[in-house]
Amino acid sequence: MLRNGSNLGLNQRMVLLGLLFLVLISTFLEAGYGQVNTYLLNCGSTDSIVDANGRRWVADSSGENFTLSDNGTAVSSVTVEDNSIYQSLYKTLRVFNSSAYYSFNVSPGSYCIRLHFYPFSAGSLNINDSVFDVTANELRLVSQFNVPVEILCWNSRMNEVHNSLIKEYFLNVSSNELKIKFVPSVTSFAFVNAIEITEVMNNMFVDAATKVGTKEKLPFSLNEHGIETMYRLNVGGPALEPGKDRDLWRKWDPDDNFMFSANAAIAISNRSNISYSSLNASSIAPLLVYETARIMSDNEVVEKRFNVSWRFLVDPNFEYLIRMHFCELVYDKQNQRIFRIYINNKTAAEEYDVYLQARGMNKAYHEDFSDVLSRQIDTLWLQLGPEPSVGPSGIDAILNGVEIFKLSKNGSLAHVSERISINEEGVSTKKTKSKVLWAATGIGASVVTISIACVFLLHHVRKRKADSVKEDPSSWRPLFVHATMASTTNAAAKSPLINNGLPAPNRTGRRFTLAEIRVATSNFDESLVIGTGGFGKVYKGEIDDGILVAIKRGNPQSQQGAAEFETEIEMLSKLRHRHLVSMIGFCDEQKEMILVYEYMANGTLRSHLYGTSQPALSWKQRLDACIGAARGLHYLHTGAEWCIIHRDVKTTNILLDGDFVAKMADFGLSRAGPSLDHTHVSTAVKGSFGYLDPEYFRRQQLTQKSDVYSFGVVLFEVVCARPVINPSLPKDQSNLAEWALRWQRQRSLESIIDPKLDGDYSLESLRKFGELAEKCLADEGKNRPNMGDVLWHLEYVLHLHEAYRKSREGDSFGSTELGFTDVPFSLPFVREGDEEHVS
CATH class of the missing domain: 2.60.120.430 (Galactose-binding lectin)
Structure with a gap:
């Protein structure tokens, strides 16, 4: 029995040792070691590091089981403003001025690839200038890729703020080589901070x-x-x-x-x-x-x-x-x-x-x-x-x-055509792909160079003009573009504020000479005037051999002057969106204040509602225009670097391009919203009579809900097709918002609808449209929806109309099939903690 007991104890010890060995192997594998087809590369570094999870990233200069075709240039940074677990990885990057690739020895199978990008500049390297393609074997991952722009797009999608970007891909490798190739654009360069490759041991994509x-x-x-x-x-x-x-x-x-x-x-x-x-x-x-x-x-x-x-x-x-x-x-x-x-x-x-x-x-x-x-x-x-x-x-x-x-589509995952996302560019779609990219970035290397050249030229001229007048403090204050996004943000936070609540202006865009403007407008020919506003006249012009533009010339007698001119440029220099009118450039010679925009062939939304001979819009076209404008305002409120309150939302500031795509215009009165620990901006009341938020008027406290109120007036103007203020009408009808609200509260909005619609609309969609307008015109801002909610409900109204149109054509098509059941407007639009708060 003693011998049997000894054997039992020995067997137990052997089992325990075996279990301990398995645990150690498991731990070893979980830490990222020992996996045959796992590569963790710390690019641009000579040292391997261990991250916060205990995974070892080898220096890409080591050549451990991989080949680097071109060493390029290794660049390092002292500080990294990134709080992710990969912070230690982002202190270095490898730059390629010509095509280069990493080649990995792998077994055939499925792989996950992650490319890590943290843009920083060092010495003469400006990371904003980087544009490149990346392929993995025959699969194109990105094309005309600009990391700072992609980070802005990603932050907009996530509604967060990140300084780094990780791109993740899955692909099948049929050979024993996985080659990741970086191809810079002409006169540009490519870079990467880290590469992560892991074999997908259990195929993740096998189901139907x-x-x-x-x-x-x-x-x-x-x-x-x-x-x-x-x-x-x-x-x-x-x-x-x-x-x-x-x-x-x-x-x-x-x-x-x-x-x-x-x-x-x-x-x-x-x-x-x-x-x-x-x-x-x-x-x-x-x-x-x-x-x-x-x-x-x-x-x-x-x-x-x-x-x-x-x-x-x-x-x-x-x-x-x-x-x-x-x-x-x-x-x-x-x-x-x-x-x-x-x-x-x-x-x-x-x-x-x-x-x-x-x-x-x-x-x-x-x-x-x-x-x-x-x-x-x-x-x-x-x-x-x-x-x-x-x-x-x-x-x-x-x-x-x-x-x-x-x-992937045709062997590519790259998307380089015109973006329709929050941070998309806003110039004409006739531009080539490369031009679209640079328009999307807002600032490219050429603009930076031109800006710097202009600064030195102005400085030189001023030094030589001993009799020149002292520079007016309200004149332009050119700033250099900061090298990194992080430093730009920090500098912006510390820089002096101009009167619209934004940091001092950073001028971008093309600077036109007055001679060029005169040629474009045939010396300001009155026959080319396409509009007149508070700032001045707007001319139809032609630049660069046939490109149509709108040229807004400031009127010296106008109440809107240098401050509004500066605000307009400051806003549009930083904003790029499909539903915001794009600024092409400006001219400030000889005391002229001139702005050059993309040309909007179909003019203002109001001109298609009443007061002109323009053809009337259908109900669908009106809904599309409202949705486009709402998208632009939603981007201003949530998608830009700062919350921006437009402050002059009206149908004359909603323009329609040649395809009747609606875009918000005229940012001369716009203001930056309050900081996160404030609920409003205290400011003098500005705007257009008839559209003004009564709460803003009473308290002189501006919030993004002030734009929502003005947009509610626009909604009633769209459906009724009449001026917002008409003194010639009886007193109880002169104010559109008050008059339409009374009919809406009686659920009889169809009684005052534009007769030009001629019944070609769904009563259900009109009912929901009226309920939304009513919510927007709530007397207190906290009871109004935000622009995101307005946008969603407008899209729902459009879906209702489409369902009605399909049913009239004999198709079986209902709101349930669209993914919507009856959406109640009784739900509170204001979410917890969001009262009157601009975020």
Whole structure:
């Protein structure tokens, strides 16, 4: 018995030693070591580093199991203003002035590639000048890529502020080589801070994806597509850093910034006994993602018929894979929670029961859907709504996580055509792709060079003119463009403010000579006048062999002068958006104040409503114009570097281009919004009578809700097609806002609608339109919607009208098919903590 006992003890020790060995191996592999096809490169460095997660990044000068075709130039920075776990990686970067590549020895299979970019400048290197392409084997990842611009776009999409950018891709490698190639544009350069390559051991993309709008499941494989990760969200939960997802070291962002209405859903969590529904699902997402979720809210304020909606800005003209992660955390039997899934206003799934699909409670499960966006669509909507076929007890929905992947098209994931996103450029679409890119950046190397040259030239001229007058303090104050985004932000925060609340002006754009302006306008020929405003006359002009422009010449007798001129340039120098009129340049010679804009062929929105011989707009055209203007205002309020309040929203400041795309114009009265710890800006009242926010008028306290009020007047002006103030009418009808509100509150807005519409509109869409206008004209700003809510409801109104138009044509098409059930306007537009607050 003693011998048997000794053998038993020996066996136990052997088992324990074996388990200890497995734990050590597992820990070793999790730390990123020992994986045959894992590469972590610290680019531009001579030293390897270990990041906050214990992963070792080797210096790209070491040549460990990879080849670098051209050493380029290694650049380092003393300080890094980035608080991510990769901060230590971003102190160095490698610059390539000509084509170069990293070549990795790999086994055939599927791989995840991450490229890390943190733009900083050193010495003569200006990172803003960098434009380049990147390919991975035969797959084009980016083209005409400018990192600072992409960071601005990404911050706008995420509604956050980051100084770095990580681009993530998945692709299949059929050979034993993975080559990542950087190709700078002519006279430019490429750079990268770090490269991360990980083999996807369990193929993540092997399931069939349901084609949206059909019930057909189509096979999907990385052999056919490359993939770019656009979004990865932990729905209802906090951000998950890469250390929480050690299969692929992915970051999961919270979903709060992408929800249409936070009141539509509540977050829940459950950490008990969650497991994967299938054995090969562990690498799809960590269990932490499935421990939290959002379900439809039971708040009495929000009706159960209201869909839960997420909105994502994406690149148009691509196919997208939408991966939804589910885990039933509450119900222990089927038929307790049944809902519909809508993607891009089309039904993706009906009678969806997570318990049934995952085969149990607390079972982690995912489902893939695919949809193709057209060339005009830059927004992807994901919505969960009630299933009409079930009773009230089953009306609910749940979602734990979502990933959105862009699929390659013709071997490319690059998107270099005109952007339709928040930070898109606003110049004519007739420009070439390279010109569009530089217009999107707002400032390029040439502009910086010209600005510096102008500064020195002015300085030289002033020194030689001993009899010149002392410079007026209100004149232009040229500033040099700071080398990095971080330093620009810091400098802006410390620089003196001008009277619109923004930092002192940084002039960009083309400086025209007065002679050029005279040639463009045939010496200010009166026959070329296309408009007159508070600043002065606007002329139709022609520059550069045929490019049409609008030229606004300041009137010396105008009440709007140098301050408004400076504000206009300051605003439009920094703003680029498809629904904001683009400034091309300016002229300030011989006491002239002249601004040059893109030409808007169809003039003002008002000219198509009343008072001219212009053809009347259809109901759809009017809705499109309102949506375009709302998009421009929403960008001003939320998408720019500062919150900007337009302060002069009216139909004469909404212009229509040749395709009737609406753009906001005239920023001479615009103001920067309050800082985050203030609710308003105290300022003298300015604006246009009839559109003025009464709360702003009473208190002289300006908020972004002041723009919302003015926009509400615009909405009634659009539907009634009459002046906002008409003294010739009886007193109770002279003020449009008051008059239309009375009819709207009686739910009789159709009684005063523009007769030119001739009944070609949906009464349901008109009803919702009137309710929205009424909300915008609430007497107190806290009771008005924000511009994001206004935009969403206008899009809903358009969907209602489209459904009505389709039904008249005999098509089966309803609002439910569009992904919307009856949207109540009784829900509070102001979210918690958002009263009168500009954020």
